[in-house]
């Protein structure tokens with residue numbers, strides 16, 4: 001029996017999320033992202049295809065490093081304007097029954113109490129279909145929007161995040177007992193005060209009394225997604241994440257990341273299979289090789305180099321240099337060390353090579369072909385890199401999802417890799433992890449269930 005894969009669609013509440021320049025395509029509807037129908041229509045399409053979830057990225061600042069300001073990002077619609085990811089979920093939930101919604105929220109700048117309430121509210125309204133992508137935020141401008149002069153140091157952000165999660169587990173898992181709500185009209189008792197408690201959290205970064213303001217929702221803790229790749233990020237993910245959304249530059253990097261993070265999960269007493277790994281998938285599919293070639297060509301033609309450079313926060317404006325120039329020499333002439341951008345530029349490249357490889361036809365998983373070619377590659381990654389599914393990057397909205405639903409999903413089903421439909425009414429956690437609606441007992445968050453919280457000072 002082949003492994004059953006999970007499919008998310010990669011979204012963001014903005015015009016140009018990750019395939020920059022593509023919004024100009026005549027069939028792309030991205031500029032309608034302010035309309036509620038843009039979201040409900042897309043959600044219906046994903047539910048018809050039985051996607052697991054829509055995954056909604058987010059940032060809380062502008063990308064303003066490239067060319068020394070936000071102008072390029074603004075003119076490209078590159079993640080600015082950008083609306084709140086949580087607010088579109090209730091409308092989509094009302095238009096669907098089973099699709100999940102995983103939204104990004106940062107642990108660095110807003111304290112946890114109000115966020116705990118927002119997520120519980122969403123988990124109630126969606127009947128357990130909500131996930132949270134935990135990020136620590138990387139933009140200097142984000143720091144300046146929340147009262148800081150500069151970014152909180154990288155590993156320090158993960159330390160804060162760890163305590164943030166502890167507060168949330170206490171609120172979500174420990175503050176209310178399952179049987180606290182009586183809704184007893186006869187006796188006039190809505191909830192039993194003996195079964196609801198303060199959390200009295202007093203840590204290094206947060207002081208939160210509780211009780212949690214929401215009664216227990218179906219999942220309590222939303223399904224936890226994360227995407228850390230650094231040592232601190234990986235260790236955080238191995239401890240907390242239930243689904244990991246992955247970047248990475250190659251098949252072998254992804255394979256070793258999966259193995260290493262599963263090992264870390266084991267060190268935290270978890271079952272390594274409790275984490276689902278979903279690489280971002282750049283897929284262009286067509287019925288014939290000619291159709292594929294046409295779509296790839298269109299994508300190359302429309303891609304915006306400026307948009308990608310702004311997104312990468314490139315410290316150098318490479319478009320100003322001769323294509324034959326050496327990347328290392330240009331960097332040195334600008335007083336930049338190669339280390340600034342070494343993670344995305346291999347040594348010895350020319351400026352032309354660097355610019356050509358920008359552009360969303362990208363990494364780590366990318367395949368352009370007929371359904372057979374696409375699914376062969378997906379199958380290889382599942383069996384050889386031990387990934388559990390894919391987060392599908394959009395070139396066109398809704399064209400990419402339509403193509404995927406019409407061409408790729410039937411081939412996945414033919415090979416027994418993807419279910420025919422939903423188990424109606426299941427929570428996102430049940431669907432993604434194949435177990436119950438709540439955090440696994442061996443998950444570190446389960447330690448904060450009552451009576452542990454009840455015993456807190």
Ligand SMILES: Cc1cc2nc3c(=O)[nH]c(=O)nc-3n(C[C@H](O)[C@H](O)[C@H](O)COP(=O)(O)O)c2cc1C
Pocket residue numbers: 056057058059104106134135136137138227228229230231232233234245246247248280
């Ligand atoms: C595929 C992918 C998607 C990401 N989406 C977001 C996002 O929406 N918002 C955000 O602030 N960070 C996002 N990140 C950044 C991660 O949260 C994380 O900071 C990054 O992977 C670097 O890892 P590190 O923090 O361990 O260094 C994303 C990362 C990856 C790989």
